[in-house]
Amino acid sequence: MKEPFEWDNYSDQPALLKDKVYKKKMRKKEFASLLKTILISLFILPLSILLTPFVKRKTIDSKLFFSLGVDYQREPQQTIELLNELDVDRVLLRLKLWEMDTIDELKEFILACGNKKIILKVLQDREHIEDNELLKKDFIEIFSKLDGIVDIYEIGSTINRAKWGFFSVDEYNKFYQSVYDLKNKEFQHIKLIGSGVIDFEYHFTAHTLFNLFKYHYDGISSLLYVDRRGAPENAQLGFALSDKIALLSTMVWASPKTKQSLHITEVNWPITGTAPYAPTSEYECIDEESYANFMLRYYMLSFASQQVDSVSWHQLIAPGYGLIDNRDNLIKRPAFTTYKFMLKNLKNAQFLRLDIKRCYYILQCLVDDNLLQIHWSLKDTTLKNEDFFTVYSRDGKVIEDEILNIGAKPIYIYITKAVGKKVQCVEMLHAN
Incomplete structure (x- = not known):
C-alpha cells in the first residue's frame, strides 16, 4: 500500500489513516455521494423493515454454508493439513491487489486445496481505485490465471472504512462497475459478489443495492460483525443478529441489481490478551471459551435464518482472533475443536x-x-x-x-x- 495508507501485519488489516487533512479533503470531494447514501437509505431502510416479514426462507446447502477464511501465505502446508482435518468444503482466501506478484503462490495453494470451493476476496488499495487501467490489467491476470479453480470472486472489501481506500459508495460502485464490465466482455462465466460493507451500517449497503450504475451482482457479501455488542443474541438499535440478517436479506430480495444470494464473508471476535494482534481494543475482546460459544451460536443463528448461503469465519490461523494461535507454535484454541465438531454434525444437516x-x-x-x-x-x-x-x-x-x-x-x-x-x-x- 502506498502513502498515506499502511498495512498492519499484526491484525491483517490497514492501519488507521493518520493523515487527517487528506482524509477530510477526500470526504469533502465525495460529499455528493455521501449525500446520496443518506437519501437512498432514508427511503430503502424503512421500506425494507416493512417488507421483512414477507421474505421467504430459502433452502440452504449446509455442505457449503460453513466456510473458513485462510491466509495462503501463513503456514501453507500445515494449513492444508488442518483444512483436511476439519473436513471443510468451502474456503475463503484473500488476494491483495498491491501484491499481484503472489498470484502464482495463491494458485498453487488453491490447487493443493483439492476440490474445495473457493471464495476469493480481492482487496483493493487506493492506487487501483484511482487507476482504472491498472485495475483492469490486474483483474485480467487474476481471472485468466485462476479461471476454473475459483468458485466466487468477492470484489472489494470493507468499503465503509476510509483506511481501506474508499471514501464513498460511488467510488466503490465505479470500482465494481469496471470489474463487472470486464467480466461481461471477456469472462462471462465467472461469479462476482460485492458490496462488502462491514458491521450493521446498512445505509452504505442500500446505496450499493439501489443506484443507477449498470452492473449486477451474483450475490451480496457482508462483513456482519456483532462483536462490539458481545453475544450474537444481543441487540443493537433493537436488532439482534437474526434481525440484522432478516433485514439484509430483505434488501437483497428487493434489489434489482443482484441474485438472491447472501454471503457473510468475514466475522470473528477478538481475543483478550492478544494485543497488538487483536483487531480492536481490549474492551471488545473476550476469553477463549466465550469466543468458541459465540462462534457456534453465530453459525447456528445464521443457519437457522435459511437466508445466508455461507458464513466464512475469519480465520483459521491468527493470534488475535483465529481458531489457532501461531505466536510460538501452532496452538489450537477450544474454538478449533468446536468448529470441527460443528462441521461433523451439521455439514449434511437439513x-x-x-x-x-x-x-x-x-x-x-x-x-x-x-x-x-x-x-x-x-x-x-x-x-x-x-x-x-x-x-x-x-x-x-x-x-x-x-x-x-x-x-x-x-x-x-x-x-x-x-x-x-x-x-x-x-x-x-x-x-x-
Missing part, C-alpha cells in the same frame, strides 16, 4: 426449525434421518437427560449426567426414540 422461549434456544435439524437438537440458553437452567437422548458437549464429549446444565455453551442432543418410521420431536423439559 434445517427444521429454531425455537426460542424465554432466552432458551433449540435448533432442530435432520442428520441422516436422525433428529438433532442443539440447545443453549442465555439464562442458566437445566434439562432432564432422557433415556432416548444421546448428548454431546459443544466440543464432542459424551454427556451422561442425569441432569443437563443448559447455558451459554451449546450442547448437541440426538433424539433416538422413534414411533414407527417417524422420529418424534421432543419438547424441552426443565428439571426444577
